[in-house]
Amino acid sequence: MKNSVKDHCLVIIGLILFVAGLIIVKTLSEPQGVMRALPYVCIGIGCGIFGQGMGNIISRKAVKNNPDIYKQIEIGKKDERNITIANRAKAKSYDMMIFVFGALMVSFALMGVEVTALLLLVFAYLFVIFYGIYYRFKYEKEM
């Protein structure tokens, strides 16, 4: 029930953002600064949120009259092998991300990209790495 309410809220928020984006696009004749991108960001995020909520509602309705399929889906979600596979895949992609983002930052620096954008990327990169270190210490204490 809680999830159902949440999904309906997501659908409404998504629709509001989408419509607001469309209205801004239609009403502003010569947008300046942030207003040039904002309506399209609203439309994009609105569509994403709407799709997420509507997808959840439809999938819940689809399995509502079929408890066997619902149980199978739940088992698939909680299956320890599936969880292990997902975690290993995530760990591999994280390792790859460290190299790819590192190479991208060096490339941007050599290309002479604006310092603000480059620093934002470096901070985001460091944030992810420190997040990993934090959880390493946290799990070290827990296990």
Added chain:
Amino acid sequence: MKNRVEEIRKRHGIKQEELAAALEVTRQTIGSLENGRYKPSITLAFKLARYFHMSIEDIFIYEEEKENEK
């Protein structure tokens, strides 16, 4: 680590699907377990042992030398 899950399951006349449903895992997990491709958690090992009314050592065979080589 080897296991005798397939042998024991067949002896009990149970299908992979039935065992998977009883242990609340997917059929693929049981298949991988029987092939030796997947090493189960201690929880799943206990569930298996309880399901067949056996001890874990009766189902799983720990080979120390091979494990240390990895």
